[in-house]
Amino acid sequence: SPIDTSHGISPQNGAVPGEQGKQEKSVKRGNWGNQIEFVLTSVGYAVGLGNVWRFPYLCYRNGGGAFMFPYFIMLVFCGIPLFFMELSFGQFASQGCLGVWRVSPMFKGVGYGMMVVSTYIGIYYNVVICIAFYYFFVSMTRVLPWTYCSNPWNTPDCVGVLDANLSSRAALNITQLLNTTQKRTSPSEEYWRRYVLNLSDDIGNLGEVRLPLLGCLGVSWVVVFLCLIKGVKSSGKVVYFTATFPYVVLTILFVRGITLEGAVTGIMYYLTPQWDKILNAKVWGDAASQIFYSLGCAWGGLITMASYNKFNNNCYRDSIIISITNCATSVYAGFVIFSILGFMANHLGVDVSKVADHGPGLAFVAYPEALTLLPISPLWSILFFFMLILLGLGTQFCLLETLVTAIVDEVGNEWIIRKKTFVTLGVAVAGFLLGVPLTTQAGIYWLLLMDNYAASFSLVVISCIMCVAIMYIYGHRNYFKDIEMMLGFPPPLFFQICWRFISPAIIFFILVFTVIQYRPISYNDYVYPTWAISIGFLMALSSVICIPIYAIYKVCRSEGDTLLERLKNATKASKDWGPALPEHRSGRYAPAFSPSTESHLEVQPLQPEKGQSEAAAASPVQGSNGSAHSQDSRL
Numbered sequence: 001s002p003i004d005t006s007h008g009i010s011p012q013n014g015a016v017p018g019e020q021g022k023q024e025k026s027v028k029r030g031n032w033g034n035q036i037e038f039v040l041t042s043v044g045y046a047v048g049l050g051n052v053w054r055f056p057y058l059c060y061r062n063g064g065g066a067f068m069f070p071y072f073i074m075l076v077f078c079g080i081p082l083f084f085m086e087l088s089f090g091q092f093a094s095q096g097c098l099g100v101w102r103v104s105p106m107f108k109g110v111g112y113g114m115m116v117v118s119t120y121i122g123i124y125y126n127v128v129i130c131i132a133f134y135y136f137f138v139s140m141t142r143v144l145p146w147t148y149c150s151n152p153w154n155t156p157d158c159v160g161v162l163d164a165n166l167s168s169r170a171a172l173n174i175t176q177l178l179n180t181t182q183k184r185t186s187p188s189e190e191y192w193r194r195y196v197l198n199l200s201d202d203i204g205n206l207g208e209v210r211l212p213l214l215g216c217l218g219v220s221w222v223v224v225f226l227c228l229i230k231g232v233k234s235s236g237k238v239v240y241f242t243a244t245f246p247y248v249v250l251t252i253l254f255v256r257g258i259t260l261e262g263a264v265t266g267i268m269y270y271l272t273p274q275w276d277k278i279l280n281a282k283v284w285g286d287a288a289s290q291i292f293y294s295l296g297c298a299w300g301g302l303i304t305m306a307s308y309n310k311f312n313n314n315c316y317r318d319s320i321i322i323s324i325t326n327c328a329t330s331v332y333a334g335f336v337i338f339s340i341l342g343f344m345a346n347h348l349g350v351d352v353s354k355v356a357d358h359g360p361g362l363a364f365v366a367y368p369e370a371l372t373l374l375p376i377s378p379l380w381s382i383l384f385f386f387m388l389i390l391l392g393l394g395t396q397f398c399l400l401e402t403l404v405t406a407i408v409d410e411v412g413n414e415w416i417i418r419k420k421t422f423v424t425l426g427v428a429v430a431g432f433l434l435g436v437p438l439t440t441q442a443g444i445y446w447l448l449l450m451d452n453y454a455a456s457f458s459l460v461v462i463s464c465i466m467c468v469a470i471m472y473i474y475g476h477r478n479y480f481k482d483i484e485m486m487l488g489f490p491p492p493l494f495f496q497i498c499w500r501f502i503s504p505a506i507i508f509f510i511l512v513f514t515v516i517q518y519r520p521i522s523y524n525d526y527v528y529p530t531w532a533i534s535i536g537f538l539m540a541l542s543s544v545i546c547i548p549i550y551a552i553y554k555v556c557r558s559e560g561d562t563l564l565e566r567l568k569n570a571t572k573a574s575k576d577w578g579p580a581l582p583e584h585r586s587g588r589y590a591p592a593f594s595p596s597t598e599s600h601l602e603v604q605p606l607q608p609e610k611g612q613s614e615a616a617a618a619s620p621v622q623g624s625n626g627s628a629h630s631q632d633s634r635l
Contacts (some may be wrong), residue, residue, distance in 0.1 A: 028417060029094070029580075030231050032308050037236035038319055042087075042305055044243035044394025046295050046326040049128060049363070052391065055294070056334035057358030058286050060270050063277030068331070070278065070287035075327055078506040079291040081498035082463065083302065084319035084491070089470065090303035091315050092486050092582035096405035097300035100307075102577035104568035109550030113462045114300030115406050116543035120454035122399040122431055123298065124447045126224065127438040129392035130216040131364065134196065136385035137216070139378050146191035147372045153194040159186045161348060162372055188369035196364070200441035203449070203532045207441030214439045217432060220389075224396050225428040228404070229421055232308045237396050242390045242397075243367040247329075248385035250336055256380065257339030266342015269352040270334050285513035288506055293455075295326060300464040304405045311584045316487060337367065344370035361445070363388060364458040403427050445523060445532070452521045453536030457514045458543040464507045465547060471500050473571050485587055486579075 032038045059067045095099045097115065101108035138145055145151070149158035193199045200207045227238045257263055277283050296302060306315060338352070344366075345352045357366040371380045404424050408416050417425065438447050470479055476496070484490040491499075521528050521536070528536075551570070560566035578589035585591070 001107060007017050018130055030233055030308060031310060032232055033236050035313065035318075037232075037239060038305065038309055038313070039321060039447055040239040040243040040304070040396075041232075041236065041398065042318070042322045044239050044324050045114040045301050045305065045398040046140070046322055047243075047246070047329045047391060048294075048395040049125075049388060049391055050290075050294055051326070051330040052337065052388070053359055053362045055271060055290060055330035055555035056337045057329075057356060057362065059334055060338070060353075060356060062280075062283045062286055063274040064269070065271045065273035066275050066278050066288065067283060070284045071291065071327070073287045074284075074291045074506065075323060077502050078288060079295050079297075079327075080320060080323045080550045081495050081503045082292075082297045082467075082507075083295055084316060084495060085467070085470065085503075086297060087306040087319050088303035088483050088486065088491075090306035091309045091311070091313060092482050092579065094307050094309075094311070094576065095303075096307055096409040097303045097402060098406045099409045100303055102574040104469050104473050104571045105574050106551050106554045106567075107465065107473070107547070108554070109547035110462055110466055111300070111406065112546035112550060113458065113543040114298060114303075115403060115545060117173055117298070117458060118300050118399045118402045118532050120450055120539060120543075122396065122403065123434045124438060124450045124454075125392060125396055125399065126220050126431060127213075127217060127435050127443065127447055128360070129389055130213055130439070131196070131360075132385050132388040132392060133216040133219055135364065135368065136382060136389060139381035139385060141378060144368070144372050144377055144381055145195075146188040146368055146378070149187050149190075151187075151191075151195075154187065154251055155185065155194075157185045158187055158190050159184045160372075161267075161369065170236060186365070186369050188372070189365045192364050196428070197444050198441050199444065202526075203442050203528060205436065205442055209315035209436065209440050210443070213443070213489060214436065217414045217435050217439055220393075220396075221428050221432040221435075224393065224400055225424060227393070227397055228424050229377045231404070231420060231424075232305075232401065237402065238397070239394065242394050246387045246390045249390075250329075250332060251384050253336045253380065253387075254332070254339070256374070257343070258572060259338055260339065260343035260374075262343045262346025264342065265346060265566075266338040266340070266352055267335060269342065269356075270338035282512070282517065285510065285517060288513065289460075292460065292463070292507075292510060294330065294569065295323060296395070298457075298459040298466065299399070300402045300406070304402040305398060307405065311486060311579055311581060312488070314487060316491070337362065340370045341366065341550055344373060347373055355553075359448075368401055400424065400431070428449040445526070445528070448521065448523055449528065449532060449536050450539065453533075454543075456540065457511060458540045460507055460511045460514060461544050462547070464504060464511065467499065467504045467507065471504075474573060478573075481587075485578075485584075 032041075049074065059071075084502070089100055089103075090096075093102065095102070096111075098108060098111040101111050118201060147160065147162055196210070196213070198210060227235050228490045258267075309315065338356075341355050342352055345355050348355070355366055356362075357372070367384065368381060371377050371384065374380050403426055404420065407423055407427075408420050470476075476499070480490045490496075520533055554570045555563075555566050558566040558569040560569050579585050
């Protein structure tokens with residue numbers, strides 16, 4: 001199997017002659033302490049809040065167990081291949097999401113697009129973490145504040161699941177009475193809307209900043225900054241806890257959940273397959289987009305994390321481990337969510353669909369309300385919100401590191417590498433200040449606007465262009481050779497076919513699907529005004545527009561008399577594209593002087609003739625797309 005061959009190859013590449021260069025590089029840019037740190041960081045990055053609050057709901061809405069079928073097909077044909085492509089891309093060049101585009105300088109705008117997307121997500125993601133922090137702190141009481149309806153912020157419509165003067169059956173009759181006149185609101189919903197958010201009536205009506213949330217936002221940015229203070233050196237140690245502990249909490253909540261009465265009903269609701277839905281295009285579209293957003297493709301984070309790997313690390317194996325872990329977590333989280341929702345539905349005497357929700361509504365309204373029914377409810381609440389905080393932080397680390405790495409690699413001089421901590425601090429402070437409007441009374445409207453527009457269809461466009469640029473502009477033969485040079489074996493045939501044809505086709509399908517399925521955003525009963533939706537579209541465009549703008553700029557700056565020559569020069573791989581360390585620059589990346597071929601013989605004793613002939617072949621041309629085929633024939 002390909003995985004075994006890689007072990008045979010790696011010792012020779014770690015040969016002694018290159019040790020000094022390795023040392024120099026890792027001192028300068030930094031590397032992961034070991035392989036586990038990279039895998040845990042990537043798992044923490046891929047497994048985020050969406051696994052808990054989006055996937056279980058999508059699964060229940062799109063035909064239960066039947067949804068798993070399109071979900072895993074999309075994982076195999078689109079998720080894992082894209083994941084492997086981004087990891088290998090970043091690892092080969094040891095550069096962040098801007099530096100890797102030396103492969104085809106005209107497409108560097110894709111890197112800028114990734115940075116813009118990561119900026120938007122980084123701003124609002126930390127606000128969600130800060131709300132989780134807030135709930136985490138207020139859970140440290142004897143009675144959870146959203147248990148009863150006797151608080152100053154409650155309205156007459158409020159009916160608690162636990163209100164002392166009603167037994168659950170009487171509560172049911174009263175709810176039916178209320179339902180005829182007005183909708184029952186739960187204490188947890190009123191706590192969320194009227195107290196935590198103190199929600200205003202319109203997105204334009206910002207009201208005042210909610211100071212408790214602002215304080216928690218400060219806390220979450222400080223935590224993120226401290227964990228990244230030494231870059232991947234420090235965050236690599238933190239992920240041992242942040243990436244593993246959520247699984248402990250999930251398991252505790254799972255065991256607690258399945259022992260409750262009515263839990264089986266909830267889980268059946270989540271898993272019962274409705275096979276007729278499998279023919280529905282919407283189900284496939286949802287599966288594809290969930291895989292795509294859940295793995296964090298096109299955010300720039302995967303390229304960045306992989307760039308800190310050792311050159312010969314087996315990222316093929318890593319990409320499969322991480323993708324599958326991510327999807328398994330989603331499925332597992334569904335059990336945790338639906339077992340407790342089933343218990344609550346059973347207690348209220350209603351159907352599970354009445355209590356099921358997704359997004360912030362699940363995390364901050366439905367689930368906390370279900371927790372009030374349990375004995376020692378504050379303990380379960382503290383655990384649940386602690387888990388949300390850790391899931392969020394794992395993703396947030398990578399978003400911040402993506403921006404910092406891109407800036408530092410782009411400037412690239414000694415001074416900024418030494419001052420990297422200050423760059424991190426600057427980005428964190430900016431992120432905090434930009435997050436302040438999201439803690440106002442209209443903050444949740446803005447948060448959902450950013451979530452729906454800033455990071456949806458722009459990611460799909462970025463990913464599609466990235467596939468095309470690497471496979472068709474740089475050339476698939478070149479890329480497969482690069483991977484063979486790095487891993488010791490070419491990418492398996494399945495991945496070659498996926499990268500060239502299947503994955504771009506699926507991405508295009510997601511794009512078309514997103515456009516057809518488009519509905520203007522609303523929050524509960526509030527419909528967003530046109531000007532707000534326009535801002536949403538501008539956010540979405542702001543990341544995609546980087547690509548054509550930079551491409552035009554690059555073509556204008558390129559040498560050449562005709563437009564065609566300029567295009568050729570703009571897309572041609574630049575001189576410094578290739579492995580970052582001199583001892584890995586063999587074959588067509590070898591410098592054109594003869595002494596270097598000798599050093600390659602030391603590093604690669606197994607194939608001296610090949611080393612020389614490749615070096616000879618590569619000397620006239622620096623592997624651009626045009627010359628690739630002539631080189632092949634020469635070899």
